[in-house]
Every structure is written in structure tokens, then in C-alpha cells.
Amino acid sequence: MSQLYRQLLDEIAEISVVDAHEHLMVEHERIGDKMDVCDLFCHYNRADLQTAGMTEAELAKLFHTNAHHARRAPDTPPLAARWAILKKYLPAVRHTGYARAVFITLQDLYGVDELTDANVEQVSQAITRTYAEPGLYQRILVERCNIERVVNQAFSNKEGRAFIKDRLETNAGLMVGLLPGSVVLCAAEGNEAFLRTHGHALPPTLDAFHDWLAARCRAWKARRDLVGFKIFPPSRHGQPERGRPDAAATYAHLAQGKKLEASEKQMIALALLHLLADVCAEEQLVCAIHLGIVAGNYGDFRNRDPLACMSFLLEHKDTRFDLYHAAMPWTRALGVIGKQFPNVWLNLCWCAIVSPRMTVDALDEYMDLVPVNKIQAFGGDYGRPVENVYGHLVMAREIVAEVLARRIERGELSESEAPDIARLWLNRNSRVLYGLA
Ligand SMILES: [Zn+2]
Numbered sequence: 180m181s182q183l184y185r186q187l188l189d190e191i192a193e194i195s196v197v198d199a200h201e202h203l204m205v206e207h208e209r210i211g212d213k214m215d216v217c218d219l220f221c222h223y224n225r226a227d228l229q230t231a232g233m234t235e236a237e238l239a240k241l242f243h244t245n246a247h248h249a250r251r252a253p254d255t256p257p258l259a260a261r262w263a264i265l266k267k268y269l270p271a272v273r274h275t276g277y278a279r280a281v282f283i284t285l286q287d288l289y290g291v292d293e294l295t296d297a298n299v300e301q302v303s304q305a306i307t308r309t310y311a312e313p314g315l316y317q318r319i320l321v322e323r324c325n326i327e328r329v330v331n332q333a334f335s336n337k338e339g340r341a342f343i344k345d346r347l348e349t350n351a352g353l354m355v356g357l358l359p360g361s362v363v364l365c366a367a368e369g370n371e372a373f374l375r376t377h378g379h380a381l382p383p384t385l386d387a388f389h390d391w392l393a394a395r396c397r398a399w400k401a402r403r404d405l406v407g408f409k410i411f412p413p414s415r416h417g418q419p420e421r422g423r424p425d426a427a428a429t430y431a432h433l434a435q436g437k438k439l440e441a442s443e444k445q446m447i448a449l450a451l452l453h454l455l456a457d458v459c460a461e462e463q464l465v466c467a468i469h470l471g472i473v474a475g476n477y478g479d480f481r482n483r484d485p486l487a488c489m490s491f492l493l494e495h496k497d498t499r500f501d502l503y504h505a506a507m508p509w510t511r512a513l514g515v516i517g518k519q520f521p522n523v524w525l526n527l528c529w530c531a532i533v534s535p536r537m538t539v540d541a542l543d544e545y546m547d548l549v550p551v552n553k554i555q556a557f558g559g560d561y562g563r564p565v566e567n568v569y570g571h572l573v574m575a576r577e578i579v580a581e582v583l584a585r586r587i588e589r590g591e592l593s594e595s596e597a598p599d600i601a602r603l604w605l606n607r608n609s610r611v612l613y614g615l616a
């Protein structure tokens with residue numbers, strides 16, 4: 180790498196960052212979690228380990244009942260037994276982007292280059308100590324990562340419910356909240372599902388639902404720092420028109436307790452999605468859309484194609500959309516959408532660890548295509564192993580530095596402009612989009 184690249188990378192490391200997407204748990208639920216070195220691999224790496232050949236039984240033992248967004252279960256097998264499993268597959272997954280983030284973290288935060296029989300116990304003790312004391316997110320995110328704000332999405336409806344019910348108070352000033360669209364779309368499942376999330380029955384009509392949601396959004400915004408919702412794109416197949424007249428009548432029947440056919444539920448879900456996009460526009464909230472690659476294995480990402488959501492984007496020109504993950508592998512199609520849809524921002528969250536190379540090329544092409552004020556270069560997208568945000572951010576900074584350095588070397592960008600663009604991509608653009616003071 181050139182001298183210019185290194186110099187730029189140093190300058191970029193000084194920029195304080197707005198992390199444009201995480202799924203971090205409430206901090207007080209993390210304190211005392213007995214994290215060890217195996218747990219640093221419990222989120223995205225889990226999928227690579229399985230693809231490399233790790234069996235279901237080995238996965239169950241290695242990560243036990245720990246989801247990537249839950250504390251360690253008390254009967255988790257001892258480190259030695261779990262390390263023996265991880266060690267067997269580590270050489271195969273060692274060079275994926277997911278692993279690289281973990282190893283950068285291990286190196287910079289825990290001082291080890293490689294994991295060995297001789298050091299796993301010691302490193303694990305250091306990791307456990309990291310989680311022992313309150314102030315975890317301040318220490319990792321603010322002090323180590325130089326992150327000043329995090330757009331954090333509740334992982335599940337359970338966390339969404341907690342957010343809704345005012346129980347989650349964490350790191351005020353650092354985190355702002357994004358709710359999963361499921362807290363709205365659960366209405367398509369009927370009164371019981373809605374009751375579980377919101378504590379009351381469905382509003383009687385779609386119009387009443389709209390007014391209810393708008394009022395809730397105003398309250399969540401004021402008290403809970405809600406900045407938007409994240410949804411999956413409407414299915415490309417069988418998209419009914421948004422104004423389909425029978426949606427209102429069918430919804431009214433649903434609210435009265437009638438059981439719906441699958442196709443009717445789909446129609447209601449789509450009507451609610453449109454309603455949500457309308458409310459986002461009215462209440463100045465962002466509608467984030469997950470596109471492309473799906474977390475975990477065997478995820479069917481065919482319906483996450485960016486072209487699938489184009490009619491939705493066209494129908495909601497007043498809504499601000501944050502389109503995620505460079506729609507990998509459809510990075511190029513997404514770039515053209517970013518160019519031609521003023522209501523769209525591009526968010527490279529998760530991308531740097533999925534594939535650094537694909538992300539360098541995507542960002543380089545986005546710079547050709549898209550105004551620099553519409554691109555966001557970093558979001559860690561992690562749940563339980565919060566220190567991996569550090570490794571991921573190092574990789575995202577490298578990508579930004581590489582794209583800008585190449586431009587300077589080609590004579591297309593001046594050295595003095597480059598840090599300003601990096602500041603837009605790593606901080607300013609997310610602040611503007613999400614209305615962060
Ligand atoms: Zn996503």
C-alpha cells in the first residue's frame with residue numbers, strides 16, 4: 180500500500196464516527212455475561228463455520244444455547260471443549276471477512292495475533308473482564324472505536340416491545356433507536372399478535388391504524404429517540420396496488436377478529452408497509468430497507484433484490500429510504516438506484532466484513548454514480564460480541580482510505596478534499612439523514 184494510503188488512513192482514524200447500524204443489546208443486560216474467545220465468533224462467523232463443515236452437534240456445543248443476541252447460558256460447556264471444536268475449523272474460515280474483523284479485534288484490543296492452546300484461556304479471561312463492569316459501550320464504542328452516535332435496531336420483537344414499553348434505557352446520548360417493521364406488520368397476524376406487542380387490540384380501521392401509528396411515532400420519537408424503522412423489501416411477486424380497495428374492508432374484518440387466508444394476510448401486510456412508509460414521511464422518520472445477502476445460512480435472498488423495491492421507492496417519493504448492505508451481490512444495481520432516486524441514501528453497513536473487496540469496488544463505483552452526501556460507509560451490524568465493532572470499523576476505514584487514495588493517485592481528487600469526503604461518509608451523512616443533532 181502506498182504512503183499516501185497510509186497517511187490518509189491515519190487521518191481517517193481521527194474522524195469520529197456515526198455508526199449507521201447495530202443490533203446491540205441493552206448494556207445492563209450484557210454486564211457479567213461470561214464471554215470468552217469462542218463467543219467472539221458467535222455472530223456472523225457461525226455461518227462460515229457451518230459452511231466450512233462444522234456439524235450441527237458441534238455448533239450446538241460451541242455456541243451452546245447462546246444466540247448472538249442472548250447472554251451465555253449457565254450450563255455452557257467449558258472453554259477447553261469448545262475451543263477444541265473451534266480450532267478444528269478455524270484454518271478454513273480464517274481468511275473470510277467475518278474472521279478478519281475478529282482477528283483485528285483480538286490483535287488491537289487483546290494483544291494476540293493468533294489463537295493457540297497456550298493463549299485461549301488467558302485471552303478469554305481478558306474478554307470476560309471486558310464485560311464485567313458497567314461502562315462497556317462507553318469503553319469499547321466511544322473510547323476504542325471513536326464512535327459518537329449509534330443507530331441501533333432492536334433485534335427482535337421482544338426488544339422492540341421493550342423499547343415500546345419504555346423499559347429499555349441505555350446509553351442515552353450514544354444510541355438512537357430503529358424499530359423493526361415487524362412491530363407494525365405483526366398487525367397482519369390479527370389481534371392477538373398485536374396485543375402481545377402493543378398491549379391493546381388493533382385499531383378498528385386502516386385509517387385509525389394510520390392515526391394510531393403516527394401518534395405512537397411522535398411519542399417514541401420524543402421519549403425514546405426513535406429515528407426510523409427497518410423493513411424487508413416488499414416481495415417482487417404478486418405486489419398488489421397500494422390503494423387496493425379491498426385492503427380496507429379486509430383489515431376491518433381482521434380487527435373484528437375474523438381469521439384471514441394467507442393471501443389476505445399478505446395483502447394487509449403490504450397495505451401496512453405502505454402505511455408505514457407514509458407515516459415515516461409525515462413524522463420525519465427514516466425507512467431503512469434490508470437488501471441483498473441474508474444473515475445466517477440457507478437464507479433465500481432472491482426477494483431481497485433491489486429491483487424488487489423499486490415500485491415502492493417510486494410510490495413514496497417523500498419518504499427518506501436508507502438502503503442497506505450495498506444489496507450484495509447486486510451492488511451495481513443499487514448504485515444506479517442511488518443515483519436516480521433522490522429519496523434514497525446508501526448504507527454500507529455489514530458490507531466491509533461480508534467482502535472487503537466487493538465493498539471497495541462498490542464504493543468506488545458509488546463515487547462515480549452517487550453524490551458524496553448520500554453515502555454512509557459504516558455500520559457494524561453486530562449483536563452480542565460488541566468488541567467486533569472495532570475490527571469491523573478498522574476494515575471500513577481501510578476501504579474508505581483505499582477508494583480515496585486511488586482517486587488521488589489517478590489525479591481525480593485533491594489530497595485536501597479526501598478527508599472531507601471521508602467525514603461525510605463516516606459521520607455527517609448519517610447525522611443529516613437521521614436528524615442527529
Ligand atoms: Zn440487514
Ligand SMILES: [Zn+2]
Nearest residue numbers: 200201202560
Ligand atoms: Zn442489521
